[in-house]
Amino acid sequence: MADLSVNFVGIKAPNPFWLASAPPTDKAYNIERAFRAGWGGVVWKTLGEEGPPVVNVSGPRYGAVHGPDRRVAAFNNIELITDRPLEINLQEITEMKRRWPDRAIVVSLMVPCEEEAWKRILPRVEATGADGIELNFGCPHGMSERGMGSAVGQVPEYVEMVARWCKAHSRMPVIVKLTPNITDIRKPAEAARRGGADAVSLINTINSIMGVDLDRMVPTPHTDGKATHGGMCGPAVKPIALNMVAEIARAPATRGMPISGIGGIETWRDAAEYMALGCGTVQVCTAAMVYGFKIVQEMITGLEAYMDERGYARVSDFVGAAVPNVTDWQYLNLDYAVKARIDQDLCIKCGRCHVACEDTSHQAITHMVNGVRHFEVIDEECVGCNLCATICPIENCITMQPLVNEVDRRTGRFVDGSYSNWTQHPNNPMAKPLEPLEPAE
C-alpha cells in the first residue's frame, strides 16, 4: 500500500490532504470533525490582531456559478478573516494540537504591515504548538481595502519584508499564500523566497462578481441591495491555479521551492494533478463546503489506488514529475501532427463535433455520407485542433491519433517523428537557425 504521509517543510501529516484556511477551519468543532473524517491537516482560518474582532455581514456571504444539476462549478465569498476573539482561537488551536498530535495544524495570519504587529502575534501562535504559519497575502475582498491580504500580496517588496519578519521572529515554518490577482505570479513567489519563506501556497481566491440579479439590478450575492466583489474558488479556478503552480515550479528563481497547491480540488485526481506539477501538499475548501468532510475518504483511497497502480511507494515519488514537460509555446514540436478519429461504435450521432467544426473551425467532419447521418473526419481538412474531442459528450469517442511515418493529407508533409520548433522556423523573423534544439530536418 502506498505511503501517503508527507513531511512538508518539516510539517508532518498522515496524508497530503489539508483543509485550506477558510470557514471550515474557523473553530475547534469543525476541526475535530475534519480530523475524524481523515484530513491530514488544516490551515486554521486566518487570525488577526488582538482587539475587537472583525465584523462580517449578517447576510449572504457566498455566490456560485452552477453547472448542470446545480453542481457548483465556481464559488465565491465575501467573508472576512475569523470574527472570533484571538484568545479563543489560540486556546482551541492548542487544544486541537494536543488532541491530534499526528495531524498538521498550520495557522493562517493576517495583521497590518508593521513589524511590531507581527512580533506581537507570532510568539502567541508559536505557544499553541502549531506546526507552522501561513501568511494570508491573498484575501482579495474587505481586508485588502484595509491594506492587508491581497494588498500585500500584490507588492513583492511587502511579501519579502513580512516573510523576513516572520522568519526572524518565529521558529515556525513560514508558508506564504499568494494572490492570483496579479500579472506575474512568479514575482511574489520569488519575493517570498528572498524573504526566507519555506514555501508558498496558491492560489487564494480570484476577484469576482458571480452574477447579476436582473430583477433588482445588483450583483449576487448582495447585502441590502449593494454588492461588492468576492473571491472566487471552486472547480473553475483549477486551471488558473495549475498554471500558476507550474510557473513557479519551473521558473529558475523558484524551482524546487515547496508548494502547497490550492484551487478547485474536489477529487484525488485533482490533487494528483497539483502534485504532479510540484505540490507537496494540497489544500481544499470548496469541495468540503459543498459535500462535507467525508470527501477526503475518496481522495485518500483514490490516491492510494493510483500510486499503487503506478508503483509510487511514497508521495515524493511523483511530486513534480510533470514539471519537466511544461515548456514555452516556442519549444513545442511543430513537426508533430495528429488527426481526430471518431469511434463509430461509441458515436451516438449527436452531431456536435460536426457543427462545432463546421461553424467555428475547419470544416473537417462530415454530417451526411451517402445520404446517411454519419460523422467522420476529413483528413484533408483536419488540423488536429482537438475541438471535436473536447466537446464530444462521450468519453473517448473521439481521440487524437498521432501521424507516424505517413503523409499529413492536409499539408502533404511527410511526418517522420522529427522535431523542430518556432525558434527554428523559417517563418519566424527572429529564428535562430544556427542554434536549434534538435538537428534541423
Added chain:
Amino acid sequence: MTAAPDIRAGRLAPGEYAENFSDLHAPLDRHEARVAGERCLFCYDAPCVTACPTGIDIPLFIRQITTGNPHGAARTILDANIFGGMCARVCPTETLCEQACVRNEAEGKPVQIGLLQRHATDALMGAGKQPYRRGAPSGRRVAVVGAGPAGLSCAHRLATLGHEVVVYEARPKAGGLNEHGIASYKSVDGFAQAEVEWILSVGGIEVREGQQLGRDFTLVDLRRDYDAVFLGLGLQAVNSLGIADGGLTGIEDAVAFIEALRQSPDLATLPVGRRVVVIGGGMTAVDAAVQAKKLGAEEVTIVYRRGAGQMGASAYEQELAQVNGVVIRHWARPVSVQGEGGALRSVTFTGTRDEGGQLVDTGETFTLPADQLFRAIGQLFVPGDLEGSGDVLDLASGRIAVDAERRTSLAGVWAGGDCAAGGRDLTVVAVEDGKQAALSIDRALLGFVPMAAE
C-alpha cells in the same frame, strides 16, 4: 355461465374514480424540468426534430427551459405545433422524438421530451398568455370542416395569416379526438377544451357546432361561398369483426366507449362489464382496456391477431396496459360470440400464425367468458358525406387523396388529418396537415402560382 351478464356502474368507491383517472404522468416542476432538460445535448440537425411530424425545434425549446425561459420555449413549440400542449400529452413520443433521441445510444434512456414540452406549454397557457395575433385582414374567407386537431390547426394558422375562418363541426363540442377519442388520464382537468378555447382566442375564427357536412351543408355550398375549403373530417365508422354478433347486447365500439367516458360528468354512472374483452392492437384498444380496468372491471383481456411487435400500440402503451392489470393475448382472432337471453356471455377465438406473411388459423380454439366486448380494430373513412354534392374527390386507400401540400383533386379544396390518405392516425400528424394546408391555402389566396401537384 347462468348468471345474468354483469355490466353495471359504480363498481368503485366514490373516491377511487378521481384517483384512477388522475394524470398519467405528473407534470415536471421547475427543478425536474431543469434536471431533465440538462440531459439534452443540443444535437446538430437533431434526430428528434426529424422524427417530429411537426418539426418542433426540440433542442432549442429545451435549452430555453433550462435557461429559465419557459414561455420562449412554449413559443418555439407552438410556432411549429399549435396543439403542442395536447401533443405533449398524447403523442407516442416513445416511437417519435424520444425514440430518436441520441441519449438512447448513450444511456438507453432518452431525454423526457414529452414531459418537457408539457412543462413549457403549461407554463405559457397557465399564465393566460396568447402570443399569437390575428393577421391583418386579407379579405379572404376559408371554410374548415371539422374542429379536430387538423381543422383547428389549419384555422389558427389561417387566422394568424389574416384570413377569416368559419369552422363547421358536426358534434356539439369542438376538439375532435382530443376531446372525444383519447383516454381521459392523458388529458385531465378539461385540458382539451381549455386548449381549444386558447387556440380560438387568437380571433378571426368562428366555430359553428352541430353543423354536419352532407346533412346541413354540402361541399358545393362551401366552394361557392368561400375562397378555400379545408376538410378535416376524421373517421366515421369502425371496422366490423367479420363475425355474426347475433344482435347481442354488450358488444360495443371502443371509440364510443372512450367518447362516452370522456364526456361523462360522473364516471360512477358509467357501466362497465365485470369481464371485458377488447379486440384489437392499437392505441384505441389500449385506451379502452385500461379505462375499463380503471372503471373497476375485474378481468380485461386484449386479444390481438398478431404478435406484440405488430401491435399499433407502442411497447410503452402495451406495458401501460399490463401494469394496469390488462392481459394481452397475441395470435388469436374471434370466430364466434355466445350469448344468453340476448346478452353476450363469451367469445370464442381461434389461434393464428404467420405463414409467409399470411395470417392463417391454427385450428386451436379457446373461449373467454365476457360480459362486454369492445371492437377496436381500426376506423374507416366514410366518403358518403361528400357524395351527392356533384363534386367528386379522388380517394386513395379509402381516404381522401392529397398531395404534399394537402391539396385534394378538387381545386380550392384541401384535406388533412385522419380523413386524408397517407397519414398515421396521430394527433401530431393531423396538426401538421392543418398547418401545411393553411400555408398552402395562404400561398394560393395570395396568388402565388402553385407548383404542379405530384
